[in-house]
Amino acid sequence: MSAITRDEVAHLARLSRLALADAELEHYAAQLDVIIGAVARVAEVATDEIPPSSHALPLTNVYRPDEARPSLTPQEALAAAPAVQDDRFRVPRILGEEA
């Protein structure tokens, strides 16, 4: 049984914002199937009593003081923008929700 189907890969591509052609989906589905099959081994030793580690080292509580620091100028901020209008980043129309 395959670990992942072509449709699931299409869903992952959508979630990841990757416009993939059908042929690519097939290709990645085959590869991801092998990879997922191999990495699934981690579950063999991951028993309930083992705490997960999200970080390499067990450090905590590092903050910065609430002080304002200089920002970029709008010119610097916008310099690499693909499109600019009125000192704002111009982006294509946004579907759906009103924020």
Added chain:
Amino acid sequence: MTTTHTVMPYDEALERFEPVIGLETHVELGTTSKMFCGCSTTFGAPPNTHVCPVCLALPGALPVANDKAIESTIRIGLALNCTIAEWCRFARKNYFYPDMPKNYQISQYDEPLCTNGYLDVEVGGETVRVEIERVHLEEDTGKSTHMGGATGRIQGADYSIVDYNRAGIPLVEIVTKPVEGTDRFAPEVAKAYVTELREVMRTLGVSDVRMEEGSMRCDVNVSLMPRGTSEWGTRTETKNVNSLRSVERAVRGEIERQAAILADGGRIIQETRHFHEDTGVTTAGRSKEEAQDYRYFPEPDLLPIAPSPEWVDELRSELPELPTVRRRRLQAEWGVSDLDMAAMHNADAIGLVEATVTAGVPAADARKWWMGELARRANESGTSLADLPITPAQIVRVVELVASGALNDKLARQVLEGVLAGEGSPDEVVEARGLRIVSDEGELSSIIDQVLSSNADAADKVRSGKIAAVGALVGGVMKASRGKADAGRARELILEKLGVSE
């Protein structure tokens, strides 16, 4: 997606259904700098002037958490009677959206900083306990302006332009547990909760909580269950509820809308709805039935938060007097009824009255002016008391002038009118408008003589013993003096001139 406009009248809806409400409130913290970088949080700056590699999510930039924001969140949690986590983490909430530079929001997921608290609110003379599920810290998004469409709204726009000044401002999310049993008071409870929450934030000094500027925003959850059942219905989440009045309207409107659908045999769709401030109507947004997959995971760029019990105890001991405690104390000090206190609370007048009393004015006088003349004027102009261009110190001066006999209440009202109209301080208004009581006996005497000669009939009646007719003559004097005469002294002089004694 269809929008139904059918509604069931509120009373009928309440006869048939019982509402369950829930509130999610976002409060922008009033820190000097953003949540994860040193950019300023000042509102209203020119676009993209408060941005840096971190809040623009430039390649390679890393977040560093603001200590004041952590502290403020813990203080909020303590003020809301929450348990403070001994160890918790930030999490990434992954979804793509152009106003969110990293395309993930740093938030908290299953390990919020504060949990299981409550906030008591008063509605209809009763205390309602609103239980708090969680309080967590996250970051705000940028602001999009939608261009090209007819409405300026997102739908139909050709493109958008984005300003990231707001991106990364610390945001505290406060989520209530579902509130049951509020019955027909559900809208009032919702409003009272948000009002009280706002006051707590102000008292803590953690946010300016300006709903109109978006520094406090509410999402309102409503579901209905048919009377006699105990199973909650499907809930909707109404966003964009950005004034206290709207909180109440949104709950009421959603009860009426859902009741009509349910009564008609329909079913409620689990969805996000948008509240429209202008019409008071909600419209359907994104359906939540296809659950979003946010792929939360612990934020690897930030270390866990582990507030020491000593620090939490210290913050707890330093909490200011909270609004309910303060109101109870002031009520006792001022000796006012529950009803009057509630009225002052609803009018947001307690702080103003308190400041006026602190400056030496008797509580009754302070309350009379703020809740009388000034409340009326605020109402007329559709503003809040606090936004009237008049200060407690100015009220103190007006009360002094009345007490010294320089003004009567009628003149005092004119003085207030002048102050509100921007004519200056109370003394300047008195001077400019010539509002001082006429206490010069000679001037008063000549006014009386004029009034007596032009009201001979009335004068005769008084002479003949009908003392009650003196009222009309006093009225004439007040009119002729344009209110500046001392009415009591005028009455004495009139009777004296007419040779009548009481």
Added chain:
Amino acid sequence: MSLTRKTAAELGALMASGEVSAVEVAQAHLDRIAEVDSRVHAFLHVAADSALEQARSVDARRAAGEELGPLAGVPIAHKDVFTTKDMPTTAGSKILEGYRPPYDATVTTRLREAGLVILGKTNLDEFAMGSSTENSAYGPTHNPWDLGRIPGGSSGGSSAAVASYQAPLSTGTDTGGSIRQPAAVTGIVGMKPTYGGSSRYGLIAFASSLDTPGPFARNVLDAALLHEAFSGHDVMDTTSIHSEVPPVVEAARQGDIAGLRVGVVKEFGGEGYQPGVLARFHEAVDLLESLGAKVVEVSCSSFSYALPAYYLIAPSECSSNLARFDGMRYGLRVGDDGTRSAEEVMALTRAAGFGPEVKRRIMLGTYALSSGYYDAYYGSAQKVRTLIARDFEAAFHQVDVLVSPTTPTTAFPIGERADDPMAMYLADLCTIPANLAGNAAISVPCGLADEDGLPVGLQIMAPVLGDDRCYRVGAAVEKAFEDRWGGPLLKEAPSL
């Protein structure tokens, strides 16, 4: 001897004594780049003008009597995953073609402060994802030992630049072996410091909880000097450690290992390992013993799960870290014809801007974090991470350092594993555990494999903040081998 054959320490001394100027040193290296890099392709960007200007400034400061650090005026090749204000920063990706950041990475700043002369930016696997540098959007880098082979990856441009004498030093980043593996297959020294030992600020993130900047050099002392120059706490990186940099330079100068307890990781070896690699590794272990070390075998059973855990954790973090590359604020934008939505433009941009390995890992990570799969994949991988840290801890109660081959094989031919991700991933088999636990680990040359005459690396792993042990053992091994070989291993490399 040509200036480009000298070590960084030697160049520093020559400049300090006034025998050569920083400008002469920089020019010599720029000339070498012009001579060989068309064949090696170590650099994505050569900054000749700014390098000479930096060199002039070092010379001027020295002439003015300023006291300068040991690396002032020494040229360096900088991995193109660190932001640089005055040079393009691409991370080897088309999505950032021509991108110029408005700020310097902390590592960049510290290189400049130490007076290092940045020659340019080096090639890498796109977003540091890969073990061969074939995943660069700008074409592969070639191994100076055999131009038909890979120089390792992801920091292959940096390893190749140093191994081909285009620079005495270079920077790298190590997420799963991206410094140690390229160092091993090009016959040079590469160090992965303790996680958090140096700042990640301005390092374009691949996997935040694993990424570690580190040095490449042709000998252990040079690596330690560079390590010291850019390491240390940074307020801009919360995960950077707030403590002194371990005494790495001192350790590299000392190199005495008598009485040291050395553990050989039992799990690394056997099937899948090239015989020539294992032969050189066992010789290195014998050498350590002959130098007075006590060698024991140590079992770290969880290490067999390190590779799968890594290929869940790293892709998960990368799927989120790379979300910002969406064509809205900087970089490539594709398909914005005025009718398409932001969502469509993002998807077209990312499809056009990312290469296949990056896409594969983004989708793998997205999968591992999805609701319903999280616990079995990402969650389990995090538990394996705990087990690996525990195994290291137990091992370091028994021994002072652990050793293994750095890689199972020598450099493989370009193209050989390009379309076989699993085969490619095996290159990181031995290096990954130190990333998952945050430990320090170094790779030093230990000879040439008999079957192909290509370099083999010895990996020396030390506990968290035990970076100095890597250098101490590395220096001892280096000295003993060089005595045996009559000079550095690199002298065996064909001249280009």
